[in-house]
Amino acid sequence: MYFDSLADFIAMGGHGLYVWLAYSIALVIVVFNIASPILRKRQFMANYRKRLQREQRLAQRQTSETQK
Amino acid sequence: MGKLLPGFAVVALLMLITGLVWGLAIAPADYQQGNSFRIIYIHVPAAILAQSCYLLMAVAGLVSLVWKMKVADMVGKSCAPIGATLALLALATGAIWGKPTWGTWWVWDARLTAMLILLFLYIGVYTLHSTIDNELNAGKAGAVLSLVGVVNIPIIKYSVEWWNTLHQGSTFSVTEAPKMAPEMWMPLLVMVIGFYCFFAVILMLRTRTEILEREKRTGWVKELVEAN
Numbered sequence: 567m568y569f570d571s572l573a574d575f576i577a578m579g580g581h582g583l584y585v586w587l588a589y590s591i592a593l594v595i596v597v598f599n600i601a602s603p604i605l606r607k608r609q610f611m612a613n614y615r616k617r618l619q620r621e622q623r624l625a626q627r628q629t630s631e632t633q634k
Numbered sequence: 635m636g637k638l639l640p641g642f643a644v645v646a647l648l649m650l651i652t653g654l655v656w657g658l659a660i661a662p663a664d665y666q667q668g669n670s671f672r673i674i675y676i677h678v679p680a681a682i683l684a685q686s687c688y689l690l691m692a693v694a695g696l697v698s699l700v701w702k703m704k705v706a707d708m709v710g711k712s713c714a715p716i717g718a719t720l721a722l723l724a725l726a727t728g729a730i731w732g733k734p735t736w737g738t739w740w741v742w743d744a745r746l747t748a749m750l751i752l753l754f755l756y757i758g759v760y761t762l763h764s765t766i767d768n769e770l771n772a773g774k775a776g777a778v779l780s781l782v783g784v785v786n787i788p789i790i791k792y793s794v795e796w797w798n799t800l801h802q803g804s805t806f807s808v809t810e811a812p813k814m815a816p817e818m819w820m821p822l823l824v825m826v827i828g829f830y831c832f833f834a835v836i837l838m839l840r841t842r843t844e845i846l847e848r849e850k851r852t853g854w855v856k857e858l859v860e861a862n
Contacts, residue, residue, distance in 0.1 A: 568662055575659060581670035584734050588727040589658075592676040595723045596832070599716060603839040610846055614859045 642834045649828030656821035664818075673731040675822055678805060679829035681724035684752060685787055687717035687833065691759065692784045695777030705841075707773040708848065710780060711763045712840035716833065718756035725749055736800050744793035745801040748786060755783040769848070 569575040578585045657675035664671035694710035697703050728746065729739040740746065759776045766772035794803050805812055805819060806826075812819040849855050 567659055569659060578669035578672070579663060581668055581734055584670050584730050585672050588673045588676060588730045591726050592680070592723055595719045599719060599836040600839070603836065603843045607843040607846065610843065611859055611862060614850065618859065
């Protein structure tokens, strides 16, 4: 371990702001790259499911009308 | 591909955690730069990946233009936003590192400018893919821009040798031993490998979503939606 204490580690010898700012931006970019395709897929699935349900309802209505 | 993704994800996670702890807490500080040099552990992997991602995007573009392979087009399209974020990360961390080291956030130096152009190329390819309605034309335009932009890659690589620059030379090279102390470059190598695996994971995630969206009229996508 290079640092003596947690406070030392956070201070980074006076460069804490630069180091932690850089690492936070990295974290944001990592999270964005994981979340964005997953959210897009979820959105796609939800939209598709809605469309299938709509089509099903429509089909049911048509069959019940023809039976009358 | 289904089994590859979790494998890469596990390796990426292990590598990145190891590299982070090693680079941030165990590696010694630089005798000139102090602890600000620890930014290297994300700056260098981000910059390497931003360039590797570009090469992949260009190869995918070539394959989709020549052999009309749909998957290649989707991979190329998926590379653009990922590469843009990586180039942005390299630029941002570079600027943050530059402030305590060079005394400035930004200089219009060859390496930095070429890297900024890389970011613009990614944004250009992404915009072409997302604004042209016809998928075929969008793919072609994106592929052509990707291929034209390849000239920028050797410019980035050799910019520190061709021009006078503030930016230091590369840490790793195939032919020479690293100029850095092993306690410093070993965690960097771990981070670079970790970033490559992470890139594989997010590229697969993005390409899969892209495939779903493009194949939405096919039976297998319908079955997949109904099964979930």
